[in-house]
Amino acid sequence: MQAQTSLTVLLLIAAFIHEGDAIWCYRCTSATPGCADNFNWRGIGFLGEQCPESNDICVKVTERRGAKETITRDCLSALNFRTDIPADKYEGCRPAAKDVRLAHYVNHTIKEHDVKRDFFTETTFCFCFLDHRCNGAGSLKTSAIAAAATLLLLLVGLH
Incomplete structure (x- = not known):
């Protein structure tokens, strides 16, 4: 009886979730205090922003060249101008x-323009969409572990 009640409550909650609600993501760069690798949301002074598209996902882009590291946290729709986004966005x-x-047809010698986007030797994209403001985590594996733990608790509670 309790399993049926729990299942009914879950179905009612799922029915009231609106598809149009967009995910909230942190939107900052490592030039902003608190937005570097040791992320501190209090340092950036806000709790994130709602992404413009309803099916958006949060992204953390880490670009490295030697000891220099640049981190960008944003919504994927704001980074669509980049041509190096991986096809797999899970x-x-x-x-x-x-x-x-x-930059195949660009022929100038101004290195600072970086038209070939080869200044950084290593670029990594981290995608997350399972919880709001998930691109603040140092390692995005924590949101997947939290989702798996929640699912396990729901399954145990139903039996």
């Missing part, structure tokens, strides 16, 4: 895609 981290045609 939960987790993966290296950037290579665009061999990038």
Whole structure:
């Protein structure tokens, strides 16, 4: 009897969830105090922003060249101008895609423009969409573990 009641409550909750509600993500760069690798949301002074699209996901982009590291936290829709976004955008981290045609027709010698986007030797994209403000985590595996633990608790509670 209790399992049926729990299942009914879960179905009612699922029925009232609106699809149009967008995910909330942190939107900052490592130039902002508190937004570097040792993330501190109190340092950036806000709790994130709602993404513009209803099916958006949070992204953390880490770009490295030697000891220099740049971190960008944002919504995926705000980074659509980049051509190195991996095709696989499921939960987790993966290296950037290579665009061999990038700046193919550009012929100038101003290195600072970085038109070929080859200044950074290592670029990693971390995607998450299981919980709000999930791109603040140092390692995005914590949100997957939290989701798995929640699912396990629900399954144990139903039996």
